[in-house]
Amino acid sequence: xxxxxxIPAALSVPEGENLVLNCSFTDSAIYNLQWFRQDPGKxxxxxxxxxxxxxxxxxxxxxxxLDKSSGRSTLYIAASQPGDSATYLCAxxxxxxxxxxxxxxxxxxxxxx
Amino acid sequence: DAEITQSPRHKITETGRQxxxxxxxxxxxxxxxxxxxxxxHGLRLIHYSYGVQDTNKGEVSDGYSVSRSNTEDLPLTLESxxxxxxxxxxCASSAPGDYSYxxxxxxxxxxxxx
Numbered sequence: 001x002x003x004x005x006x007i008p009a010a011l012s013v014p015e016g017e018n019l020v021l022n023c024s025f026t027d028s029a030i031y032n033l034q035w036f037r038q039d040p041g042k043x044x045x046x047x048x049x050x051x052x053x054x055x056x057x058x059x060x061x062x063x064x065x066l067d068k069s070s071g072r073s074t075l076y077i078a079a080s081q082p083g084d085s086a087t088y089l090c091a092x093x094x095x096x097x098x099x100x101x102x103x104x105x106x107x108x109x110x111x112x113x
Numbered sequence: 114d115a116e117i118t119q120s121p122r123h124k125i126t127e128t129g130r131q132x133x134x135x136x137x138x139x140x141x142x143x144x145x146x147x148x149x150x151x152x153x154h155g156l157r158l159i160h161y162s163y164g165v166q167d168t169n170k171g172e173v174s175d176g177y178s179v180s181r182s183n184t185e186d187l188p189l190t191l192e193s194x195x196x197x198x199x200x201x202x203x204c205a206s207s208a209p210g211d212y213s214y215x216x217x218x219x220x221x222x223x224x225x226x227x
Contacts (some may be wrong), residue, residue, distance in 0.1 A: 035216065043203060043221050103157075
């Protein structure tokens with residue numbers, strides 16, 4: 001059974017800092033990995049999706065990397081802003097039909113002005 | 114714009130009552146999913162459907178059922194609500210044939226069973 005772990009559970013940084021969120025998974029046989037953002041009381045917003053054949057994806061100030069062999073992914077946020085404050089979730093999809101998608105518990109990020 | 118909506122957004126019910134949570138999407142996606150989110154557990158899959166008349170059990174399906182009579186809707190029913198089913202419920206959809214199989218989520222329903 002795939003287990004997904006996110007460390008740290010919570011992170012507080014000053015505005016402008018670059019930061020890295022970590023996600024690890026136990027089974028390297030994955031189809032893709034997705035990073036989501038969740039604001040309090042809201043649903044999940046997809047940030048980046050990395051296929052198993054890819055090493056990284058970038059969107060604006062966000063960069064996600066994938067190392068399947070070591071079971072790790074990182075989400076890099078450059079020049080953090082208070083608006084980046086949210087919970088970030090990592091999800092690993094083990095097949096092409098999304099019916100075995102495993103989520104981490106998330107990292108709650110606070111960016112202080 | 115296409116979207117996915119859930120109703121109600123908040124619900125309080127009593128133990129033993131039947132509860133139905135609605136999910137409606139206008140993406141015209143064939144794939145739809147129901148998850149629950151609990152502190153410390155992330156999201157866990159309850160049921161999913163790949164099209165009309167198709168339903169399948171997920172990781173935590175006991176005590177829940179779904180039915181799919183059209184493409185747009187996948188209602189989730191708690192047959193006899195239990196306190197352990199107090200949670201936040203999310204509906205999601207994705208499009209088959211889209212190689213990424215990216216999922217789009219609704220805003221969630223907070224259910225409290227007293």
